[in-house]
Amino acid sequence: MTTIQWYPGHMEKAKRQVTEQLKRVDLVIELADARIPLSSRNPMLDTILQDKPRLLVLTKSDMADPESNEKWLQYFKEKGTKTLALNALQNKGEKLIIEKAEEITAPIFEKMKRKGIKARAIRAMILGIPNVGKSTVINRLVGKKTAKTGDKPGITKAQQWLKVGKKMELLDTPGILWPKFEDQLVGFRLAATGAIKDELLDFEEVALFVTGLLKERYPSALKERYSLDTLPGEKRELFEAIARKRGCLQAGGYIDEEKCAEIILRDLRGEKFGRISLETPQDWQQHNEE
Numbered sequence: 001m002t003t004i005q006w007y008p009g010h011m012e013k014a015k016r017q018v019t020e021q022l023k024r025v026d027l028v029i030e031l032a033d034a035r036i037p038l039s040s041r042n043p044m045l046d047t048i049l050q051d052k053p054r055l056l057v058l059t060k061s062d063m064a065d066p067e068s069n070e071k072w073l074q075y076f077k078e079k080g081t082k083t084l085a086l087n088a089l090q091n092k093g094e095k096l097i098i099e100k101a102e103e104i105t106a107p108i109f110e111k112m113k114r115k116g117i118k119a120r121a122i123r124a125m126i127l128g129i130p131n132v133g134k135s136t137v138i139n140r141l142v143g144k145k146t147a148k149t150g151d152k153p154g155i156t157k158a159q160q161w162l163k164v165g166k167k168m169e170l171l172d173t174p175g176i177l178w179p180k181f182e183d184q185l186v187g188f189r190l191a192a193t194g195a196i197k198d199e200l201l202d203f204e205e206v207a208l209f210v211t212g213l214l215k216e217r218y219p220s221a222l223k224e225r226y227s228l229d230t231l232p233g234e235k236r237e238l239f240e241a242i243a244r245k246r247g248c249l250q251a252g253g254y255i256d257e258e259k260c261a262e263i264i265l266r267d268l269r270g271e272k273f274g275r276i277s278l279e280t281p282q283d284w285q286q287h288n289e290e
Contacts, residue, residue: 015176018048018125018127018176022048024123025125025171026053026105026108026122026123026124027052027053027054027055027101027122028053028055028126028127029097029101029124029170030045030054031057031059031126031128031133031137032129033058033133033193034058034063034072034086035064035279036190036193036279037058037072038284039185040128040129040132040190040193041056041129042127042129045176053104053105053108054081055082055097055101056076056083057083057084057085057086057097058072058085059128059133061086063276064275064276064277065275065277068280069277071280071281082100082104084097093137094137094140094141094164097137098164098168101122102122102167121164121166121169122168122169123169123171124171125171126170126172129190130195131193131195134172138162138170141162141168142162142170160172185209185279188205189278191206192209192265192268193278194269203262204239204257206261207260208235208239210264210265210268211235211238211264212235214273215235221274225272226245226246227245228242239260239261239264242260242263242264243259243260246260246263248263
């Protein structure tokens with residue numbers, strides 16, 4: 001397996017800025033991708049944030065497997081992590097975030113009240129890895145197009161304060177990835193969902209990972225999408241069968257591997273397989289037991 005590494009200089013700067021701004025905020029709103037809730041959480045944040053109150057928001061829950069969403073919410077509840085799943089298509093999401101933020105920061109404002117300090121808006125910092133849907137969440141909270149949105153990682157380059165009505169002030173930050181993915185499956189999951197710039201990837205390896213997972217967990221979706229009657233046992237054979245179905249052939253009948261890999265990843269990101277989750281709490285439990 002190829003080692004996926006990506007740590008541009010601006011991310012080191014972003015990490016330093018987050019550390020500097022922490023003392024100015026009451027709460028950190030951490031965003032993670034509902035399709036890969038643990039793989040899309042930056043493990044460095046625990047060290048950086050320490051005991052700062054935190055709300056975990058699972059974005060893109062409408063793209064994830066509904067059954068998997070429930071399992072993850074239960075998992076985080078058992079861990080004592082304040083969590084909510086956000087459906088980008090529903091309007092109530094921003095209200096839920098504000099309500100949860102008020103609940104989590106209530107002790108802070110009670111303490112301020114006892115000291116005679118005048119009430120003010122909640123100051124929250126919003127964090128998440130690239131392409132987790134941060135700009136979309138911010139736009140919904142602020143109520144207008146303030147943050148740039150797109151399906152490419154690394155759109156937010158600098159920190160900015162934004163007003164969320166009268167109840168919250170939001171500090172936006174650039175997405176921060178970590179230096180190296182110790183677990184290669186984490187790298188593949190992030191690559192599959194678009195959190196890592198495509199030009200840094202071996203498309204074919206990531207596509208093989210995706211088709212292997214779909215064959216194991218969502219075989220009917222894979223068959224339907226590529227009009228396959230049966231699914232070959234080997235990953236490579238399955239990949240080649242998809243390539244032939246999609247006409248990814250070069251002169252002499254050779255497989256155009258890059259073209260086929262791009263089609264598979266585009267189909268995944270475009271929800272052509274339906275609602276798909278790329279990891280479950282059980283995956284991590286098994287990994288920790290190994």
